[in-house]
Amino acid sequence: KKGTGYLAFLGRLTKNKGVNFAIQISKLSKKKLKIAGIVPDNKEDKEFFENEVRPYIDNNLIEFVGKVNDLQKKKFLGEADALLCPGLWKEPCAVTVSESFACGTPIIAYKISSFPELINHGENGYLIPKEEGIEGMAKYVNQIHKLSRNACRETAEKKFDVKVATKK
Numbered sequence: 001k002k003g004t005g006y007l008a009f010l011g012r013l014t015k016n017k018g019v020n021f022a023i024q025i026s027k028l029s030k031k032k033l034k035i036a037g038i039v040p041d042n043k044e045d046k047e048f049f050e051n052e053v054r055p056y057i058d059n060n061l062i063e064f065v066g067k068v069n070d071l072q073k074k075k076f077l078g079e080a081d082a083l084l085c086p087g088l089w090k091e092p093c094a095v096t097v098s099e100s101f102a103c104g105t106p107i108i109a110y111k112i113s114s115f116p117e118l119i120n121h122g123e124n125g126y127l128i129p130k131e132e133g134i135e136g137m138a139k140y141v142n143q144i145h146k147l148s149r150n151a152c153r154e155t156a157e158k159k160f161d162v163k164v165a166t167k168k
Contacts, residue, residue, distance in 0.1 A: 003081030006032040010096045013039045013049050018087035020052040021134050028138035036065040036076050078103035082144045085109035101156035104149035108137050124151040
């Protein structure tokens with residue numbers, strides 16, 4: 001099954017997760033972005049959301065879905081063309097990667113942290129050198145159709161299946 005024409009961002013809506021960069025990538029590539037997640041209840045994160053995210057939500061190109069439960073997350077990720085992971089912090093274990101791959105949805109991320117261990121560039125996603133920035137990510141948005149959704153699902157089964165994860 002292929003995506004239905006939008007990019008997804010899923011996670012806490014904080015500066016280090018890069019939701020503001022996902023918005024810029026959407027604008028550069030002219031591809032719809034749906035944002036799912038929560039704004040943590042602290043002054044810094046609330047101000048970040050109000051200043052760097054909310055002004056761009058137009059429910060046309062940029063849509064804010066809000067918090068999603070597990071059932072909604074499956075549909076949200078499964079219908080996306082790709083999941084954007086534009087954060088620059090060293091993500092030790094991105095849970096959204098396993099969830100996205102389980103739904104057969106490819107990922108566009110920077111070539112940092114745990115992403116190179118999980119994403120095979122050109123097969124189940126795209127790894128962008130961080131020096132290429134949002135422009136580097138945006139140029140791969142129009143190449144999503146070249147990726148294999150089956151390869152994404154196979155990655156989930158090989159790397160995140162309960163039998164694999166609990167093997168000693």
